[in-house]
Every structure is written in C-alpha cells, then in structure tokens.
Amino acid sequence: MVPTTLQNFIGNSFVDARGTGTIELVSPVTGLVTAISPVSGEADVDAAVSAAAEAFRSWRDTTPAVRQSLLLKFADAIEDNSRNLAEIQSRETGQIISLIESEECGVGADQIRFFAGTARTLGGLAGGEYMDGFSSMVRREPVGVVAQVTPWNYPLMMALWKIGPALAAGNTVVLKPSDTTPSSTLELARLLGGILPPGVVNIVLGDASTGEKLVAHPDVRMVSITGSVAAGRAVGGSAGANLKRSHLELGGKAPVLVFADADLPAAAEGIAQAGLFNAGQDCTAATRVIVERSVHDRFVELLVEEAVKLRPGQPDDDDAFYGALNNAAHLEKVLSVIRNLPDHATVVTGGHRIGDTGFYVQPTVVTGLRQTDDAIRREIFGPVITVQPFTGTDEAIRMGNDVDYGLASSVWTKDHATAERCSRELDFGCVWINCHIPLVAEMPHGGFRDSGYGKDLSLYSVEEYTRIKHVMTAH
Template identity: 60%
Template sequence: MSTTPWTPANIIGGERRTPSGEVLDLVSPVTGEVYGHMGVSTAEDVDAAFAAASAAFPGWRGTTPAKRQLALFRLADALEEHAEEFADLESQDTGKPRATLVADEIDQSVDQLRFFAGAARDLDGRAAAEYAEGFTSYVRREPIGVVAQVTPWNYPLNMAIWKIAPAIAAGNTVVLKPSETTPQTTVRLAEIAAGILPPGVLNVVLGDRATGAALVDHPTPQLVAITGSVRAGMQVAESAARQLKRVHLELGGKAPALVFADAELDAAVPGIVEAAFFNAGQDCTAATRVLVHASRHDELVDRLVAHAAAHARTGTPDDPDAFFGPLNNGDQLARVEGFIKRLPPHARVATGGSRQGDTGFFFPATIVTGVRQDDEIVQQEVFGPVLTVQAFETEAEALALANGVPYALAASVWTTDHARALRFSRDLDFGCVWINAHIPFVSDMPHGGFKHSGYGKDLSVYGFEDYTRLKHVMASLA
C-alpha cells in the first residue's frame, strides 16, 4: 500500500482548489497516527461549488440520455482501470483489509455506475392521451436541478457512487461532501471525472460538520441527500423544511436475524457472523440482533462464538487472516466501548467485549447474551462489531421483538418453512428482508428503510427516480 502523503483538495468546476479554512489531520485507524492533512471548506468555498454546479446545470440537463450514459460508462471504465489505486486509498483511510477491497467494494462501485448509466436511457412515464375532451396530456420526468449530498466514512467510495451516479444520470449537477476522516477516494473519483464530465457537473467540497451544514442550508440545492446517523438526518430534515427542499435520508439500522427452531444452523451461523462483523459491523444493514427460538438458543450461541473466533478476526490491512479492520476513528471506538461498559447486570459478554491492543482503534467480534428488549444495546445502534442474542417462544413474540426498535432498514429470516418465511417477509417492518441470507445486495434492487432509518431509496430504478421531478403538460387540441 502506498504511503506517499497526498493532500486532498476541493474539486470545483473541474479544478482542484485548496479549501480556505483550517487544516485537519487525517488519522490512521490502524496506528492512530497522522498520515495526511485536509483543509476545511468555508462558506465561500461552498458558494463557489454551488455557483459552478448552477452554471453547469442548463447544459447538462440538455444533454441527451445517450451522452449521459456514455459519460458514466467512461467513468466506470476509468474506475475499473484505477481499481488498485482506489483500494490503496480506501484502505489507508479506513484500515480495511487490503486484499479484498477490490472485490468487496471497488468492483461493486463499477457495477453501480454501469447500472445507472443504463438507467439514464430508461425513464418511464404515462402514455400521452386525451384525459379531458379537447386536450392531450403527457408527463415529463425532469432532473431536479442542483443536488447537495453528504456521504459517510463506513463505505466512502460506495456511498459516493450511490449518490453521484443516479443524480448525474438523471441530468442533475452535484455538490458532495465526503466524511472528514475518509476523503481520498471521493476526491480521486472527482479528479478522474473532471476529464470526462463537463466542468461543474460534479463538485466535491471537503470539510467538517459545519461544512455539511453549509451545504444543507444553502439556498441553491433543491434536493439534499445524505447517508449518516439519525441525529444528522433529523438536522438535515429540519433545515431543509425551512426552505421546502426535498430530502433523501439513508440513516441507521438495527437489523434482526430471526432464527427459528427449524433453521439450518450450518448456513445460519456463518451467514450471521459474516453479516454481523463484516466491515467491523460499521454497516447500517449489519445483523446486530439475533432472535432465536428458545429451543436452539444455547446451541446457536455456542456455534456463533466458535465461528466468530475462527473466522471473524480483526487485524491490520496487510494481515491475510483478518476478516475486518479497525473502527474508523477514536470517537467511534469510545462509542462502542461505552455500550459494553454500560451493559446491565443481566447481560453477559460471551466473547470479545474490550479493545484489542493499544495501537489504533481495533475492537474484536463481540457477542452479548441475556439482554432484554428495553436495554440500550438492543434499542440503539452501536455501529460496531457487536451482536446481541435474545430468545423467543412464539412467532408473535419473535415479530414483536424484531419490530420493537426505532429503526426499520433491514432484517433476515432463517427457516425451512416456506410459508413462515413469506409471512415474516410481509410482516417485518423493514425496508429489506432477506430469507436464509443476510447482507447481500444488488444494484438492481432498492435500498432504504422506514421509521428512524429514513426515507428515499438508493440503487435501482426507484433510487434513480428519486432524483427526478414530474411535470404535467396539457395541450389544447383546438
């Protein structure tokens, strides 16, 4: 992995511009040491980015879908060509295992760009017809305009693609702020895009929470889209409401995995362990709560602990046996440690539970049993490699426990009873339900939740349509 210092900069109007605010340290989650620096964008930087996006919008809106598609295909090809470079940058920012990053994330980002390139030429609309005597009506699906976007640190490149690709495919222009701890792949993507897209179509501004607030509060964007915490989503929704902006929120999760007495544990155990601890559990769809029939509780706990010990080790990016890397930053490590320290007396840590080593932000795979439904660790998102286990006796109890949290993003059902699987896929109050699996997703299907997990969809044609608006045109035949 390259260790050459590289200072990311804003990309505004297709050009690198140094942010005009204070300079922040980029801290390695592997070592806890500074490996680079990043400037913070001020209100003036944000103004410049939105001015560039506004100037570019009329021309990009007028570009044919075929030309937008071609541009996204070229960007996908360029990302694929630079896959190893992007994996190096992503691993440096996040500490993720380097050996699997291309297959796990870079290739997915390439596929998502290509999906939305295809979607650019496949907008649906109601047929033109005479719905009133003497008039022909038809519907135009148009780009919204300038879009503001904020992405998180858990999947920096993937989350940027989820936001950028549908917005640009639909004919919008973008101002995006990546997380202040993981800026490199987003900036590099924008640098490459500057040679493919017209100036101002894609703009990236670096900064902290104040910079993100400046994006959201700015009068220019007509849509604000973020992936982040519930707290951040509420603040964005409140701010956007004052200017009647549209909002697209992909927020937290607290996904249950329901394991019934008839479940095939040979499939359920490795599936749940992978879904719980992949990316150090820093995934809003991660399996965080196992709900298991009481008759299989002890057996399942023993097997989960054994499988996690054998297959879910944390380690450095160059460790070939590491399944996941460190937590992203010191604040996140403290947050995860806090949940364990505050466990009530009736809870038991079956494995893990304390920081690993004194260098970097490593936390091992942790399984907690004996928890109750109103416990903090059951109700609140930990966003770390922590899995809780609860027992149930009846289907009704299992459903109540699963739905009894504020989040509603993802869930899974593990059973060999087909009718039960269908009932629970209907009754679970989550935006995605897997049956005998947990965590795989595809570009073609929508991703998004209900309740405190937000609203709006990423990926799929539904995610594409979120970046469009509808206009009715009615023409007199007289």
C-alpha cells in the same frame, strides 16, 4: 512522512479551500496523522454550488445516450484504478484493501453501469387524450443542483450510490464526504475530471458546519445524505424549512429472526459474517439476533465458533475478515457500550480492544440482554452481535419491530409460511430470507421510521432525483 494537505474539487480543478479551519486525518491502523483536510467555509460552498448551477444549464440538456456513455467510461475508470482507490481509502478507514477492491470498487463499477442504463429507461404515463379536446404528456426532469453528504464506513461505495443516479437523471452534484475519510472520494473526482464537463461533480471538504452551509444554500434544490439519525434530522429539518426535497438513509438495528427449523450451522455462519463484516460498521449489519428459545443455547455455541474465525487484521492481510474501527472516538464509543452492559448480560466471547496501536476490537457475542437495554435499542456500529431468545412467531415479530429503526432485517427458516408472514409484518425496508446483507443494483435499498426515507440503488433511486411535469395541449 509529512502529511499531505487536501484540496476541494470545483469545476474539474483541485483548489485550495478559503476556510480557516483544518482537520487532522488519523490512520486507524497506526494512530498517525496521514493528511490535513480543510474545513470549507461559506465562500467555498458558494463556489462549488455556483459551478454546479452553471454546469446544470447544459448538463440537463444532454441526451440519455450521452449520459450513459460517460457513466460507462466512469465505471471503466473505477475498475482500471481499483487498487489505487482501495489503497487510498484504506489509509483512512483501516479496511482490508482486497475487500475494498472487491466489495466497493468492483461492485461499485457494476452499479455505475446499472445507473448508466437507467439514464435511457426512465418511464412514466403514456401520452394521450385523457380529456376530450386535449392531449397530455408527462415530462420527467432533473431536479437541479443536488447536495450530497456521505459517511465514513464505505466512503467510495456511498459516493457512487449518490453520484450515479443523480447524474443519470441529469442533475449536477456538490458532495461533502465524511471529515475522516475524504481521500477516496477526491480520487473519484480526479477520475471524473477527465470524463465529465466542468462543474457536473464538485467535492467540498469539511465538518458538520460545512455540511450545514451546503444543505442550506439557496441554489441547492435537493439534499441526499447517508449518515446518523441525528444528522438526518438536522438535514431534513433544514431542507424542509427551505422546501427542498430530501433523501435520508440513516441508521439501522436489523433484527435477525432464527427459527428452530432453520439450518443452524449455515445460519450461524451467515449471520457471523453479516454481523462482523467491515467490523460491524454497517447500518444493515446482522448484529441483533433473535433466536427461538428451544435452540438458543445451541445457536450461541455455533455463532461463537463462527465469530472467532473472523479475525481482524492489517489492511494488507488478505486472510483477515475485517479491519480497524474508523476513529478513536468511535472506538471509545463501542468499548463504552461493552463496558457498560447491564449485570444480566454475558459477554460470551470477545469484548476487548486488540493491542494498543490501531483501533481494533475482538469479535464479540453478548447474550442475556433485555428488550429495554440500550445495547438492543441503539446502534452499536461495531463487531458486537447480541442474541436474545423468543417463544413463538408473534413474539419474534414483536421483538423485531420493537426498535425505532426500520432499515433491514432477515428471517432464517425452512417454513415458507413463516418466512412469508415475517416478510409481510416486519417493518423494515428490506427483508432477507435465509441470507443477510447481499445487495444488487436492480433492487432498492432504504428504510422506514428513524432509518429515514428514500431509496438508494435501483430505478427507484434515479426517480428520486427527478421531478414530474404535466404538459397539456388543447387541440
């Protein structure tokens, strides 16, 4: 099969990039090149931003009802094309096609419908007389052209999390998808081209250099990225230097606190699924388990029993739980972590690549690690779950908070007071109790510390894409 050559999407048209570089997109399943993607240069970025800036002049004045109607059409288009979107994405991610359909297309369509509703429900202070002789009102306005950068672990869903709230608030968008997984985002753009006015959503392809040019463009007024901590620091620094608003959703190292009174079989099942879903390539994954010492060994046995059930498989294998790792470099990174575990660590199950073709890794459970070990402190982003013991709630909370990240966490206990205390003291943007990883459109998703700032999902995410103006009138 001859690899296809991808194009940028600017002003509702697919156009060849003017940049000279290219990227080979490699299937994580076969290792073969599936497409050639351009590395967009300054002229390409400028064309996309100019199209978005021109479209913003009229898009910002559309009524909330119009924006809602168009977003609802977009949600319908996602559902109607879910199989095609999933198959396109799976060629570049190696994910299970049926899981993309259910967890990104189906859920994503629901999230877009939620954002459609928020276009008509943004609020603020009531207008009134707060000073004698004067009346005040608050205007909530769109920011302008928004630059957005999405990762490779959930390409379709992350694009929807970015595009939905930005459009609902009246902004226009230039989005750069990950250099290894752009095609499902381009297919979303094709769908949007039949719904939105030209220039409202634009897609530029490329690598980190393209993203840097987009973030630094003088006509971009806000930057939103989901990615690594290093990428977030670079984007935040560039945005700050130019006084642009930034929204950073970065990595995670979720603590999973399991107390002795928890339903251990249910906890093991839920944690195994939440740790291995999408091959552990999830910044909220339940991969750092901290379990009460008195039940540590029993819990490890239960966790291993559940983990080995969740085997990886080919994209069309509906009985498989997860697919391949995204790319060869990431496969090597995950395997390197396992190979370089300290002598005091024990790989209880897994720990190896599966086969010579495709980027597959066994479900892996590791015990014996110490709080200072890199495998505890740094994001592995693979199907690797670590288990550490604790004694007492104070130690559990201290160990849970003792990383640089602050995105997500969970607590497994039957004791309400313990759950309440942990939810208050864990320094993470989300605390799940007796569950881990479910998300709903109505609730915010975002972290603290090195996990960044700002919220995806919920009304809070739409508010991030607005600015507040006070208008005061003398009587």
